[in-house]
Amino acid sequence: MPHVLDNLRVVLVATRNPLNLGAAARAMSNFGFAHLRVVNPYALAFREARSAVGASAVLANAEEYTSVADAVADCALVVGTTAVRHRELQHPVRQLSTGARLIRKQLASGRVAILFGSEKVGLSNQDLSHCHWLMRIPTCERNISMNLGQAVAVCLYELVRAADKAVKAERVARAKAGELERITALLLDALQLSGYVNPIATAPTEEKVRRMVRRLNLQPADAEVLLGMLRQIVWKLRVDDAGE
Amino acid sequence: MPHVLDNLRVVLVATRNPLNLGAAARAMSNFGFAHLRVVNPYALAFREARSAVGASAVLANAEEYTSVADAVADCALVVGTTAVRHRELQHPVRQLSTGARLIRKQLASGRVAILFGSEKVGLSNQDLSHCHWLMRIPTCERNISMNLGQAVAVCLYELVRAADKAVKAERVARAKAGELERITALLLDALQLSGYVNPIATAPTEEKVRRMVRRLNLQPADAEVLLGMLRQIVWKLRVDDAGE
Numbered sequence: 001m002p003h004v005l006d007n008l009r010v011v012l013v014a015t016r017n018p019l020n021l022g023a024a025a026r027a028m029s030n031f032g033f034a035h036l037r038v039v040n041p042y043a044l045a046f047r048e049a050r051s052a053v054g055a056s057a058v059l060a061n062a063e064e065y066t067s068v069a070d071a072v073a074d075c076a077l078v079v080g081t082t083a084v085r086h087r088e089l090q091h092p093v094r095q096l097s098t099g100a101r102l103i104r105k106q107l108a109s110g111r112v113a114i115l116f117g118s119e120k121v122g123l124s125n126q127d128l129s130h131c132h133w134l135m136r137i138p139t140c141e142r143n144i145s146m147n148l149g150q151a152v153a154v155c156l157y158e159l160v161r162a163a164d165k166a167v168k169a170e171r172v173a174r175a176k177a178g179e180l181e182r183i184t185a186l187l188l189d190a191l192q193l194s195g196y197v198n199p200i201a202t203a204p205t206e207e208k209v210r211r212m213v214r215r216l217n218l219q220p221a222d223a224e225v226l227l228g229m230l231r232q233i234v235w236k237l238r239v240d241d242a243g244e
Numbered sequence: 245m246p247h248v249l250d251n252l253r254v255v256l257v258a259t260r261n262p263l264n265l266g267a268a269a270r271a272m273s274n275f276g277f278a279h280l281r282v283v284n285p286y287a288l289a290f291r292e293a294r295s296a297v298g299a300s301a302v303l304a305n306a307e308e309y310t311s312v313a314d315a316v317a318d319c320a321l322v323v324g325t326t327a328v329r330h331r332e333l334q335h336p337v338r339q340l341s342t343g344a345r346l347i348r349k350q351l352a353s354g355r356v357a358i359l360f361g362s363e364k365v366g367l368s369n370q371d372l373s374h375c376h377w378l379m380r381i382p383t384c385e386r387n388i389s390m391n392l393g394q395a396v397a398v399c400l401y402e403l404v405r406a407a408d409k410a411v412k413a414e415r416v417a418r419a420k421a422g423e424l425e426r427i428t429a430l431l432l433d434a435l436q437l438s439g440y441v442n443p444i445a446t447a448p449t450e451e452k453v454r455r456m457v458r459r460l461n462l463q464p465a466d467a468e469v470l471l472g473m474l475r476q477i478v479w480k481l482r483v484d485d486a487g488e
Contacts, residue, residue, distance in 0.1 A: 240484030
C-alpha cells in the first residue's frame with residue numbers, strides 16, 4: 001500500500017538528541033515512510049543529524065516547522081503518542097494496536113500526523129491540544145518510558161504490520177511416508193548391527209523407532225540426507241562385522 | 245504473564261556499539277524482559293554500556309558467553325533474527341508476527357532464546373546453525389536493515405503485543421539446545437567413523453548437520469532415545485575400528 005503510507009507524516013516535536021532524529025528517520029525508511037516533519041528541534045541536533053554519515057533521504061527531506069499547528073495543518077487526523085497513563089489526559093487514549101488500525105483506515109483517504117514529544121518531557125499539554133486522540137505503546141508499569149527512536153520504530157511497525165497479512169502461510173513440505181519407512185528400516189539395521197537392539201526383542205523397538213521417525217516432521221531434503229547418512233553408517237557397520 | 249516473559253533470553257552476538265547494548269537493555273525493561281545474554285561483545289563496548297549513566301538492571305545482570313552454543317544451551321527453542329531475504333537460508337523464515345506467536349507458545353513451557361547478530365554483518369552461518377528457525381521484521385525491500393536497538397524493541401513489542409489476548413498455550417515440550425548439540429556431535433562422530441564425512445571437509449558438514457538436527461523438532465524423550473542410539477552406534481563403530 002505505498003500510496004497509503006505516503007499519507008503519513010511523522011512529526012517530532014522539540015527533539016534534543018541528533019541520534020534520535022537519525023534513528024527515527026532510519027525506522028521510517030525501514031518501514032516505507034518518507035515524510036518527516038520536525039517542530040523546533042534543538043538546532044544543533046538537527047544540523048548534526050542531517051550531516052551525519054549515512055544520513056538518510058528521509059532526514060535530508062525533513063520539513064522544519066516552528067509550531068505544531070503548522071506542522072499538522074494539512075492532516076485530517078492528528079494522533080499524539082504518550083507513555084503516560086495517569087496524567088490528566090482529556091483525550092481518549094488507545095492501545096497502539098487499536099490506534100494503528102484506525103490510522104490505517106484514515107490513511108486510505110487522507111493525511112495523518114503522528115506526534116512524538118521530546119526525550120525529556122514528551123508532548124506538552126499545548127502539543128496534545130492539537131491531537132484528536134492519543135496512542136500508547138503497551139510498556140511495563142515499572143518502566144514505561146521508551147527511547148524515542150525505538151518508540152517511532154514500534155509505532156511504524158504496527159502500522160505496516162497488518163498491511164503485511166498477505167504473506168502466504170509458508171508451506172512446509174513433508175517427506176513422503178515411503179521415505180520415512182526407508183529411514184526407519186535403515187535406523188533399525190544400524191541399531192541391530194551396533195547391538196542397541198536385541199534381535200529377539202525387535203518388534204516393540206521397531207514400532208517405537210517408526211513413531212519417532214514420524215515425529216521428526218522431516219522435510220524432503222532432510223529425509224534424503226538422513227537416508228544417505230544412515231546408508232553409509234549401516235554399510236560401515238556391515239563391513240566391520242564381516243571383517244571380524 | 246510475568247513468569248512466561250521470564251523464560252525469554254535475548255542473546256546479542258558480537259555487538260559492537262555500546263549504545264545498542266544499552267538500547268536493547270532498555271527495550272527489554274520497557275517490555276518486561278529481564279534476561280540478557282551477550283556473546284563475545286566488543287569488550288570495550290560492553291564495559292562502556294555497563295558503566296553508562298542510567299544503565300539498567302538488565303544490563304548490570306547480563307550474562308556473558310564466549311559461544312552461541314553455551315549461550316543457548318538451556319533453551320528449548322532458539323530463533324535467529326535476520327533482515328536477509330535472499331541469502332541461501334536453509335532455515336524456515338517466519339514473519340515476525342507468526343514467529344512471535346510460536347515463541348509465546350513455547351515460552352509457556354520452557355526457555356526460548358532470540359538471537360540478534362552484530363550491527364555490520366548480522367548472524368553468521370555458524371550462529372544460524374544453532375537456530376531452529378529464523379524470523380524477519382517486515383521491512384522495505386529498499387532498506388531492509390534495521391538499527392539493532394530498534395529491531396530488538398520491535399521484536400519484543402510483538403511478543404507482548406498479544407499477551408493480553410491470553411493465548412492458551414498448547415504445550416510443546418522441546419529438547420534443550422545442549423542436548424541437540426550432543427546429538428549433533430555424536431552424529432558427526434558416526435559420520436566420520438563410517439567414512440561419510442571426509443575429516444578435512446568437516447566444517448561445512450558440521451553446520452549442515454547442526455541445522456538439520458534443529459529442524460527435527462525433537463521432544464525431550466525422543467532426544468534422549470536418539471542420544472542413546474547414537475552412543476551405541478558410535479561405540480560399535482569405534483570398537484570395530486580398533487579391532488581392525
